[in-house]
Amino acid sequence: MTEFLWLIIALPLAGAVVLHFVGRYLGEPLAGWLASAAIGGSFIVALTAAIPFIQGGEHGETLLLWEWMPAIGANLEILWDPLSALMALVVTGVGALIHVFAIGYMHGDGRFGRFFTYLNLFAASMLTLVLAGNYAMLFLGWELVGLCSYLLIGFWFTKEGPPPAAKKAFVVNRIGDFGFMIGLMIVFTTFGTLSYAGVFDRAGDVLTTGLATAIGLLFLVGAAGKSAQIPLYVWLPDAMEGPTPVSALIHAATMVTAGVYVIARSAAIFELSTAAQVTVATIGALTAIWAASIALAQRDIKKVLAYSTISQLGYMFLAVGATAYVAGIFHLMTHAFFKALLFLGAGSVIHAMNDEQDMHKMGGLLKKMPVTAWTMGIATIAIAGIPPLAGFWSKDEILASAFARGGWFSALWVVGLLTALITAFYMTRQWVLVFLGEPRWDENASPHESPRVMTVPLVVLAALSVIGGLVNTPFRLTLEHFLEPAFEMVTLQHPPEGLGMFGLLAGLSVLAGLAGAGAAFVAYRQPREGWGSFEHAFEPLWGTWEEAYRVDDLYGRLIVAPGRRVAEIAAFDVDLPVIDGAVNGVARLVRGVGDWARPLQTGFVRNYGALLLAGTVVVVVWLVMGS
Amino acid sequence: MVDAGWYMALASALFFIGAVGLLLRRNALVMFMCIELMLNAVNLTLISAGRALNDINGQVAVFFILVVAAAEVVVGLAIIVSIFRLRSSASVDELSEMSG
Numbered sequence: 001m002t003e004f005l006w007l008i009i010a011l012p013l014a015g016a017v018v019l020h021f022v023g024r025y026l027g028e029p030l031a032g033w034l035a036s037a038a039i040g041g042s043f044i045v046a047l048t049a050a051i052p053f054i055q056g057g058e059h060g061e062t063l064l065l066w067e068w069m070p071a072i073g074a075n076l077e078i079l080w081d082p083l084s085a086l087m088a089l090v091v092t093g094v095g096a097l098i099h100v101f102a103i104g105y106m107h108g109d110g111r112f113g114r115f116f117t118y119l120n121l122f123a124a125s126m127l128t129l130v131l132a133g134n135y136a137m138l139f140l141g142w143e144l145v146g147l148c149s150y151l152l153i154g155f156w157f158t159k160e161g162p163p164p165a166a167k168k169a170f171v172v173n174r175i176g177d178f179g180f181m182i183g184l185m186i187v188f189t190t191f192g193t194l195s196y197a198g199v200f201d202r203a204g205d206v207l208t209t210g211l212a213t214a215i216g217l218l219f220l221v222g223a224a225g226k227s228a229q230i231p232l233y234v235w236l237p238d239a240m241e242g243p244t245p246v247s248a249l250i251h252a253a254t255m256v257t258a259g260v261y262v263i264a265r266s267a268a269i270f271e272l273s274t275a276a277q278v279t280v281a282t283i284g285a286l287t288a289i290w291a292a293s294i295a296l297a298q299r300d301i302k303k304v305l306a307y308s309t310i311s312q313l314g315y316m317f318l319a320v321g322a323t324a325y326v327a328g329i330f331h332l333m334t335h336a337f338f339k340a341l342l343f344l345g346a347g348s349v350i351h352a353m354n355d356e357q358d359m360h361k362m363g364g365l366l367k368k369m370p371v372t373a374w375t376m377g378i379a380t381i382a383i384a385g386i387p388p389l390a391g392f393w394s395k396d397e398i399l400a401s402a403f404a405r406g407g408w409f410s411a412l413w414v415v416g417l418l419t420a421l422i423t424a425f426y427m428t429r430q431w432v433l434v435f436l437g438e439p440r441w442d443e444n445a446s447p448h449e450s451p452r453v454m455t456v457p458l459v460v461l462a463a464l465s466v467i468g469g470l471v472n473t474p475f476r477l478t479l480e481h482f483l484e485p486a487f488e489m490v491t492l493q494h495p496p497e498g499l500g501m502f503g504l505l506a507g508l509s510v511l512a513g514l515a516g517a518g519a520a521f522v523a524y525r526q527p528r529e530g531w532g533s534f535e536h537a538f539e540p541l542w543g544t545w546e547e548a549y550r551v552d553d554l555y556g557r558l559i560v561a562p563g564r565r566v567a568e569i570a571a572f573d574v575d576l577p578v579i580d581g582a583v584n585g586v587a588r589l590v591r592g593v594g595d596w597a598r599p600l601q602t603g604f605v606r607n608y609g610a611l612l613l614a615g616t617v618v619v620v621v622w623l624v625m626g627s
Numbered sequence: 628m629v630d631a632g633w634y635m636a637l638a639s640a641l642f643f644i645g646a647v648g649l650l651l652r653r654n655a656l657v658m659f660m661c662i663e664l665m666l667n668a669v670n671l672t673l674i675s676a677g678r679a680l681n682d683i684n685g686q687v688a689v690f691f692i693l694v695v696a697a698a699e700v701v702v703g704l705a706i707i708v709s710i711f712r713l714r715s716s717a718s719v720d721e722l723s724e725m726s727g
Binding site: 604 | 646649650651653719720722723724725726
């Protein structure tokens, strides 16, 4: 079966290439179905190849595709182990559903074919990232998904918002990449290779704590850029300018998980540095509560979800920081289900409301769009962590593991618990504002349920959000057994033993979730003046949250403005006078000499005759003198 | 026998007259005649030198120069005539379009 693994990357890549050339001629909806078939094919291949892992015990193997730079351990090789298999399944499975949804969502767009070219290219890039057998190939995929993110955020580049958002995403990511690259350089100089096999087996012997901490922290910088953690999360809310399927696929389910994946994959390195672990977990927990508080006060339906994603990614970082890698990857999976569902549902709503995204202008949509409403409701319950839906099991495993680790991590557990309350609150707030209450929309909007090509993926994701959590309950740790071979060399952090302790912790988080949801329900069920004064009561905090703590403004003054000033100086005070001056100066010099020499050509024959004669005399004299 | 030096002196005087005329006259035909004058001055120099040194090569060189002068006159006069036909003036001062 391993011989066919390359298909997983090749199918969407081929899809992208084909659509690049003939996408325009295939047109709607054929281009979309072709792209969906490509990624669907990848899913089937991945599923078939993952069967040995489901049966348990298999360790995984490496498939060499091409010898790229063997001297530094960087070939195009696929590592097929339980972790990469799970990531591939999530990317292709959820990705395929999003591709199908996009066929409906992008209906009527002038560049329909190009959209699916980019989506397929993204899928191929993300799969390169997760299936890589060495850091070089991972980094290749890493950069490519950044490129695709740029192309897709800026897809509607004729509008005002998308181009700067796309640039912002790419530039902020680059800052993270810088840290990541330095980390990779340290890995290379220490191990002499970039291949996973060469690094992880010898990590314990070769790395000092200091080196491991350095590498871990630098990888964290890269991961914080890609997975939108403090301080590099600012690009993700802006990325909502892209079409909603893009937000669902890239900025919820897949690309942003790359940072979590890198840390999980590098577990052998993080194992050796408690400092790095603590830093990762702390950044995660801090980001979780920071972003959740911002999500509380947002009016745009997609911005709520964007900050929610940042917050949930914080949970994943908390998990992998506490070395509860299985818990982190588990939450990655369940989050992909319900967050993709939430984004697609939001897309369904936006589509029905003629591109209106302000929740203050929605309301009462339950009867108009029942499928969307109920599936989003399921996702809301899931993300709030209410059992037995998926979010409960994964979020609780994270919180319980952090608690069990003890020490500083117990403090982070408290942060996580508070965040759970806030999460339940803002998600319920969103659902109530959009679907319940009196309609607040303009007369020209005529909301209707979306076509089946959009609602079927919603239903599938809703089903996954309900049962997806059951793969790893304390009663039956299926996922853990599945992933065990990938994490053999590290000690996994687990929730506390015994159902009693787990039950207590779980009960607390369920209580937090219910409290948050209940409070939001009560507050927002009221008519508009009611929740208006509720929000007003929290001023000035509410305003700060709505403005996202004015972080963009801070970065603008601290970094962007000085950067722009440096660019201005370089352009106008250095390049223009000095370099352009030098080049133009040479031209001026030549022209000056020409201006001086030109009058020599008077055009008068007699002048020329005189010069001729004079010259002859000189030559003769010289000859006579010489002899 | 007259001293060769006198012939040389005559030749140089002729050459000088020709050179000055070439520089100072505006009429193209007159300039041409001055050139002929200079050429013939050189001829005279060569012959008298040949006589003084008892070498036949002086007269041989003169033949060459005569032939070249004749050919040059043909071409040059053709050019001057066509310019004159164009401009109905033979003044070289007017031919100053190729200036900087």
